[in-house]
Amino acid sequence: MTVRHSILAILAVGPCYGYQLRSEFDRRTGSTWPLNVGQIYTTLERLERDRLVQRGETDAEGHLYWEITGDGRAAVAEWLADPVAPARGVRDELAVKIAIASTLPGVDAGALVSTQRSATERRLAELGSARFDGVPGGPEERAWMLLHDGLVIDAEGELRWLDRCADVIATTPVAPLPLSTTRPRRGRPAKTLDPAAGAATSALAPAAP
Amino acid sequence: MTVRHSILAILAVGPCYGYQLRSEFDRRTGSTWPLNVGQIYTTLERLERDRLVQRGETDAEGHLYWEITGDGRAAVAEWLADPVAPARGVRDELAVKIAIASTLPGVDAGALVSTQRSATERRLAELGSARFDGVPGGPEERAWMLLHDGLVIDAEGELRWLDRCADVIATTPVAPLPLSTTRPRRGRPAKTLDPAAGAATSALAPAAP
DNA sequence: CCCGACACACCTACCGGGTATGCATATGAT
DNA sequence: ATCATATGCATACCCGGTAGGTGTGTCGGG
Structure with a gap:
């Protein structure tokens, strides 16, 4: 979602056409994140679909300028205010x-x-x-x-x-696991009587009281 | 690519049917990585297309068992030998x-x-x-x-x-950047005679009127 | 003087990971 | 009897990302 939000944030500065967005993105990120131009256009279409962006004027050279909408500005504010999600890296x-x-x-x-x-x-x-x-x-x-x-x-x-x-x-050696041989039972599982107690702590976690 | 390779690695232990692969994956990863069942099947089809896996027997319950191929085993070995790519997280x-x-x-x-x-x-x-x-x-x-x-x-x-x-x-305070006002020049760029001077002056964009 | 290199500018097709959802069946709990 | 839950499979969809193609304009060099 980085590219999507970044494009939106740049449009909050002023209307831009597609290619211009890319150069602005590169200028601000030091070309650190390789951005394919094509992605700009598909992203703009999705942003338009979501009412965060709208088509604006076309200049003499035929450049279509995209403008941010009110919803778009709100989305940018939200992006800037919210911390990025934990991870999955x-x-x-x-x-x-x-x-x-x-x-x-x-x-x-x-x-x-x-x-x-x-x-x-x-x-x-x-x-x-x-x-x-x-x-x-x-x-x-x-x-x-x-x-x-x-x-x-x-x-x-x-x-x-x-x-x-x-x-x-x-x-903590673990024996190599073969495929499980227990045939799965269908349906609602039988009520388990005692769940195994005593969860071990990892070395980085503080000792449990 | 984690899921793809993991599935393949499990199939290297023995033939499995779709749902079984998911439970084996969960068992081995401690349900740490939430894996949608549907993904198993699409991934298997792609693996089949790439000749890393092939359809095997069907048992009495109608379970289709998938088998790894020679190419598949090679791919697993390669996966295990190669370090994980730098990142992008x-x-x-x-x-x-x-x-x-x-x-x-x-x-x-x-x-x-x-x-x-x-x-x-x-x-x-x-x-x-x-x-x-x-x-x-x-x-x-x-x-x-x-x-x-x-x-x-x-x-x-x-x-x-x-x-x-x-x-x-x-x-290191950086002045907020307005949109670049320099009109892009088309065509092959003019041969830069003194890159340091020219670039340095144009780096700081003055506020547009 | 024209050709080729190269940047601008846009568009489209495609792929792969991931999610949601639907469907059918079996089974234990209530 | 009914409901909740598990097995088991299939499909449609979205999204980010990549590759590649189309022009056009300008400059340098043969």
Whole structure:
């Protein structure tokens, strides 16, 4: 939803035509987020459908200027006021991958973790030597710095997490899981008598009282 | 691509029918990643199209068992060997949002950052009090712990990053950007003789009349 | 002097992940 | 008897994102 909202926010500054939106987006984000031009037009159509945007004037060169509506301004305000939703990113993807891998017979999950660790370390090194090549002092540089720092912090966190994964895998061995042989019973399940008690805490969580 | 690969990896253990794949996935990931059943079937069809999977036997209950192919096994091996691609997650989304916001006239980017910080702190607190409620000692618990720790590390990193953002915003003020007034020149760009001087002057756009 | 490179400008088709929803059947609880 | 819930499958849809095609105008170089 980033592109959608960003376009809307730029239109809140003033009417723009499609291609212009892209250059404004690039200027403000330092070309940090690769944006396909085609996406602009489909997004504009969807915004129009949702009454957040409307077609405005057409200039001599044939440029169609899009204007933001009242609803659109409200949506921008809401976007700026609301924090972005929790996540669903790489960490989840990695977590699922490792979780699945550690249940597969004949798969060394530890090796997977260490491979990933090497890749992340390499990434971190590349980030360390990356330099902004553009006009300093402008919005592009700020955007670049913010993104760059974010990637660094992310990579560092990934390393910490991978170490934790290696630890969990090494210390709490789980037998490889074959396919479940229990035939599923249809219908409403029988009432369970006692749910297993005692949930373990993770190392990062404070000890339960 | 997580679901696609995970399904394939489970099929490498043995043939399964659609619904069975979902329960195996849940069992191995601790229901950590909410997986819509419908997705299984569309994914299986795509896997079949790509020759990674093929239709097998149908049992007495009418369950169609899917089998992995040789290409499929190769794909699983490749998935397990390759590290997960760099990212494109929340951090990017947040970075773009902050970058855009800090160029909008009349928008307090600092307030946006602090709002986000509050939300992340709240999230972190919730994570701190979260406990695994399931059968301890199994793969579900391991998956839950890995994911949980990942979320904690991620939230902590986000806080660090947001502090950095606040710092950048406070110390390197950028004038709010109006829409660029420079008319785009079509055609092949003129050969730039002195790129530094020309670009630097045009970087700071004066307010349009 | 024309050709090719390249930027502007727009449009369309397509893909893949994900969600919602509908349908049918079986079964235990109330 | 009825309802709630689980298994089991199928389909339509949306959305973000990518690829690729169509022109047009301008400049540099052969």
